[in-house]
Amino acid sequence: MKPKSSFVDSNAVPITDDTAAHLIIEVDGNNMDVLMQEMEAISNLLTQYDIGEVYFAEDATQKTELWKLRRRVAEAVKLIGYTIEEDTVVPRAELPALIKGVKELGRKHDFEVVCYGHAGDGNLHIRIRKEGIPNSHGNEEMTKALRELFELVYKLGGTISGEHGIGLIQKPYMDIVFKEANLRLMREIKKAFDPNNILNPGKIFNLNN
Numbered sequence: 001m002k003p004k005s006s007f008v009d010s011n012a013v014p015i016t017d018d019t020a021a022h023l024i025i026e027v028d029g030n031n032m033d034v035l036m037q038e039m040e041a042i043s044n045l046l047t048q049y050d051i052g053e054v055y056f057a058e059d060a061t062q063k064t065e066l067w068k069l070r071r072r073v074a075e076a077v078k079l080i081g082y083t084i085e086e087d088t089v090v091p092r093a094e095l096p097a098l099i100k101g102v103k104e105l106g107r108k109h110d111f112e113v114v115c116y117g118h119a120g121d122g123n124l125h126i127r128i129r130k131e132g133i134p135n136s137h138g139n140e141e142m143t144k145a146l147r148e149l150f151e152l153v154y155k156l157g158g159t160i161s162g163e164h165g166i167g168l169i170q171k172p173y174m175d176i177v178f179k180e181a182n183l184r185l186m187r188e189i190k191k192a193f194d195p196n197n198i199l200n201p202g203k204i205f206n207l208n209n
Helices: 032-046 060-071 073-078 092-109 140-155 167-176 180-193
Strands: 084-089 112-118 123-129
Touching: 060 073, 073 112, 084 140, 084 167, 092 112, 092 123, 092 140, 123 140, 140 167, 167 180
Parallel strands: none
Antiparallel strands: 084 123, 112 123
16 A cells, blocks of 8 residues: 555645544534633543644644545545455444554555544544455455454444444344344335335345245
């Protein structure tokens, strides 16, 4: 993978190849005194940790520059070619453990991984790429790696679907988070409301009429 600094360009925050992560915190409201108090409280908390330099946006232009870093990530990832995007969510306190685990899985299975998302609700988008495999969903090793990823997410108290739902990608891994009794009940409900299986057939359950 190319250095991070070659993908994401931001005038507000310097990007180096050893940058572990960036966290953007935004406070919102119409009372400037309250906002300043909140920013001061956040600043005092951050100083307790060794996190490098903290940047504050003092106007709308600086705010746009800071957010540009986050909004360019997906664009930047496209430059490395085809990737699988997984949508996971864990309790916020478990985000560091999830990111660490994802990186370890990448090293174990020799794939490139980029993580970004919404720390406020524990939603992490994980982009995965395996060199030489244009469509990694059909690859046995990648399928194994994805199962390990979703098992890690579940172990951390999360779920395999974030803001985008189950979909076809997570479909084979539903057994990780749902017991067979739950899946059976879902299938029966599907049959009751759609006896002819004409509503999105095969999207979640493979039903025999």
